[in-house]
Amino acid sequence: MDIMQYTENLTDICGVAHLMEDKERLIETYGDDICKYPYAIVVGHLMDHDIIESIPLSYNDDKIAQDYLDEYFNSHQRAAKIADKIADFIKKQGFDAIVLDVSGDSDEVNLKMPFSNKASANIAHIGWLGKNNLMTTKEFGPRLTWVTILTNADLKDYIKDEQDSLCGDCKLCVNACPGNAICDDPDPRKSYDPVACGEYLKQRRDDGHPVACGMCLYICPYGNEKTAKLRSNAEN
Ligand code: SF4
Ligand code: SF4
Structure with a gap:
């Protein structure tokens, strides 16, 4: 099984960001370390459907609001565990892999500022930034938590074409x-x-x-x- 087959089996949606495409801007913003690894695997993990569906009720019910808040953090923890498994798999194939945490940082790289997981999903062309500034996908909208794995494995065959915004006239x-x-x-x-x-x-x-x-x-x-x-x- 190759790296992306393994990744697809564990995730709801995923893609590959080619960091060299935008090298100069990335280095200026985040420092040299961001481009030590030419690719980033970007993993999208779905938040709990029932909790998201209950959001309209959360404004008049603190328990529902708290459940949503908890799910926000819990989904990040689940996504991080998935990313750790993928990183272990990549390392077993003989490549480097570094998981950026929920805040977009890692002890293993020296970044001038955290590398937003939303930014990596954007570079991977998995979706588009909606009018709400959330990373939005055709399949699941913005109901996803994102996590990034930097790697030197050659993943150029998995780079997707740019995804235009599908917001259109929606308000x-x-x-x-x-x-x-x-x-x-x-x-x-x-x-x-x-x-x-x-x-x-x-x-x-x-x-x-x-x-x-x-x-x-x-x-x-x-x-x-x-x-x-x-x-x-x-x-x-
Ligand atoms: S932008 Fe989103 S999170 Fe912020 S107030 Fe509006 S609906 Fe709420
Ligand atoms: S404008 Fe519509 S499609 Fe675009 S982010 Fe907002 S709700 Fe989603």
Whole structure:
């Protein structure tokens, strides 16, 4: 079994980022170590379906909000275990493999700043950054946790073509965001306002609720059969 067959068997979605493609920009941002390893395997692990489906109820039920918050962290731990298995498999094939943790860092590399797992998923062309600034896939929308494994194994045959944004005219996350933190602009650097999102979460905390809000993750029609139907009815 080759490295990517092994990876596919363990993951919900995965891809390969060719870090040399964007070498100069990556080195400028993260330092030389990021390109010691030419490839990154990017693994997407699905968050619990029932917990994500309950997000609309979480604003009036702290237990549901806390369950979502816990699942956010638990899914990262599950993804990290999967990544460790893949790294062990790669090492047994005679190559180097370094797992970046949930914050995008590792003791084994010297990075100027953590390498976002979302950025590696983007370079791997697994999906696109939605108007909500979440990595969004055709198959599961943004309902995924990401983890990155840097490696020197030759994975060029697994590089995918770029994935254009499929947001189009959709404004579901724009209209549903309780913090008014998303606007209708195709460029996620302009459409998503991290300050407004943070202020909303801070307000939730100050009001005594768990610091959890996942409406933009829940509502996306990619991964949500109910809102996908609504969107297609509205278009017809
Ligand atoms: S987490 Fe909540 S407040 Fe922040 S962008 Fe998403 S829906 Fe809006
Ligand atoms: S809800 Fe619609 S606009 Fe928002 S990220 Fe998903 S597809 Fe894009």
